[in-house]
Amino acid sequence: MKTEKILGRSLAAMLAGVCLASYAPSARAEVDFAGKTVEFVIPFAESGGSARWANFFAPLLSEALPGNPTVVVRYRPGGGSTTGANWFQRQTTDDGTLIFGPSGSTQFPYLLDDPRVQYEYDDWQVVLASGVGGVAYLPPELGAKFDGDADDLKGIEFIWGAQGATGLDLVPNLAWKMLGMNVQPVFGVEGRGAGRLMFERGEANIDYQTSPAYLKSVVPMVEAGRAVPMMSWGALDDEGNIVRDPSFPEIPTFKEVCEATEGCETSGVAWDAWKAFFISGFAAQKMVFLPKTASAEVVAAYEKAFKDIIARPDFAELSESTLGAYPQMTGKGAEKAKVMATKVPAEAKAFVIKWLQDDYGVSLK
Known part of the structure; x- marks a missing residue:
């Protein structure tokens, strides 16, 4: 299929070339999370791959965000992940203390116009996209x-x-x-x-x-x-x-x-x-989102934090047994991955x- 081949080539090129290079500039105003708790919500139970992924990033994110907040993973399973996604759609937190980590199981109902879906990916602000196998x-x-x-x-x-x-x-x-x-x-x-x-x-x-x-x-x-x-x-x-x-x-x-x-x-x-x-579902399966209400400064702070995590000299070693050898994308790379993950040919x-x-x-x- 011509359209699908274009998607495949575009995504492969994006994964190969923009994982780290395409990244938003540093925060335009100082953001400080000192003394705060960030809730990292995933719409699944605590025994699967999303839990493993979120718990890997949580302590690293605590170290990388300004002010070193406590980052706690919370679980909101149900409806094949649509329950948690519908909940996140309604949230209006603007200070960066709430992030959301859906997966392909959240993207597919959205792509297929599942009647349970009351969420809109275009409303969410992506700050990390992870490929997975x-x-x-x-x-x-x-x-x-x-x-x-x-x-x-x-x-x-x-x-x-x-x-x-x-x-x-x-x-x-x-x-x-x-x-x-x-x-x-x-x-x-x-x-x-x-x-x-x-x-x-x-x-x-x-x-x-x-x-x-x-x-x-x-x-x-x-x-x-x-x-x-x-x-x-x-x-x-x-x-x-x-x-x-x-x-x-x-x-x-x-x-x-x-x-x-x-x-x-x-x-x-x-x-x-x-x-x-x-x-x-897999080449950009897991993403981290902020609500649409989060400020540009908060978004930039998260993008910089994830970029710093990925750039750590020990990141490859730390992630090898948890994430595998897959791209971790921030900034424009994450935005492109989001588009690829939420669109399929008719x-x-x-x-x-x-x-x-x-x-x-x-x-x-």
């Missing part, structure tokens, strides 16, 4: 059947814990459908961490986690022989092509597995839709809306 994995007895294609997995009944049909979990759901696998989601889990716990208890026999949670909670299971990686969603190169995830270069991508699986195509409307939502949107209705009975009208 994702890895699907199997229990060892099923992992032994996987040899780079999904052909030997097609006759198996899979169960997994999913947040909702219109959230970020639509990326794996569509991938498994394209592979011809029989994967039945159990909708309603509050965060990917809850889905992982279902896998650990034997209530699910397939799962995926975003990179922060996979690195922390799934890699130990893999090392202990209790899980086998199946595929990553991949990453984008400078030309907008799907390549191996830099955090998991030994794991094949969904594109590779699809190409090796009978009946799965990496061209056509299904592939174009999958890739468009992958770009929206054809991809139409395909996904029809698929959700046909497969899950989810009507978004």
